[in-house]
Amino acid sequence: MPDRARRIPEATVARLPVYLRSLAELLDEKESTVSSERLAEMAGVNAAKVRKDLSYLGSYGTRGVGYDVEYLLFQMSRELGLTHDWPVVIMGAGNLGQALANYGGFTERGFPVAALIDADPDKVGRQYHGVQVHHVDELPRLAEEKGIAIGIIATPASAAQAVADQLLEAGIRSILNFAPAVITVPPEASLRKVDLALELQILSFYQQHAPDPAR
Template sequence: MATGRNHRPATSRSRGIPEATVARLPLYLRALTALSERSVPTVSSEELAAAAGVNSAKLRKDFSYLGSYGTRGVGYDVEYLVYQISRELGLTQDWPVVIVGIGNLGAALANYGGFASRGFRVAALIDADPGLAGRPVAGISVQHTDELEKIISDNGVSIGVIATPAGAAQQVCDRLVAAGITSILNFAPTVLTVPDGVDVRKVDLSIELQILAFHEQRKAGEEPHGEHDEDTAPPAAPPAAAVAKRPRSKRPESGPDGDVPAVMPA
């Protein structure tokens, strides 16, 4: 069993499109779609890069992995590029998706307009709460977890979204994988362990906030003067030596709720 490693560690790289590039393609596609709607025929790498918020050289290199779709002295044909990127991302086909865990977040995701467009289609909403079964959310009737395997099998679903509480996530994940799911988007604050061949991407509000807090603190700490070693008082805990003797006394005070699930399932 692979220890919940997410993306692709060092697996075979298909034809050679770097992971970092793949992650930016949706960004380009979005910018290009906007241009397309305004009937703009061509864009230069400079303009498009600005719209996507990246370096123009990086963008050109990214596109070079897809082939030479630009015209020197002119730029890129918007429509053509939209098609090429869509094709590369696999957006020209239909991707049925199941959402497991229809709480606040799950419901919000079900209502998310981004699903309908771009080839993603919500095939089913699944929840463990029998009371929710049959209730329509975003125009789709919620089904019970018991049906999970059948739903995935019948609809040929390969992408699953987990929006359950953290405690249920791994279990749901296991069932999804066993049922044939090979791509998972995880909103639960847990590290999922999956077998090789299954991709997991994580969306974690808590982590993002903590990263912001780190930088925020650093900004605040830098304002005063240049730098210093604010060791404002190591309230408790032995540095090293006297440890191991189980300094267990009382928990500091960090909330005992340890990362509450993203959403209530009921």
């Protein structure tokens, strides 16, 4: 266990990718250094938080100057494990699964879609955006062969837990769940969820409780 002295708080981990994106922009603009203040503005947080967050990675700044963009970008990529690609598998070749396979953003950011999986024999063998649809039974083999470490659940809610179990069974312990269902995984696995309707419902709450109930 890497129980390192300075474990990085969850809230910080969730912000690192935002900083990373900001740094990539700065590199594009040929900026060689950046202050916590500037980075905070770009990331939409405050400067104290940036400094605290970055301090968990190590002392990579220079007092009176700021942070070296390229060096910080490298250190952060390393910490996030983004120095190599992570092939992903998408479970469910329905509307959402197809859309995700079709979405270039994953591959572009180092998460190539290695396979789509569906239980429907009619879909198996097809291709979407160059990604082959396989049967569930192939999952363990594919996971092994293609070194898949992350599974994306894009099935109906009713199938989500079973599909999560199949992923775990195949040795895939990082799961991103798009199905509107609560799924549980053992503590050694990681689970993130994206629930579109839920986000809208949260907005609805604040809309409902807005000072001036516009409309």
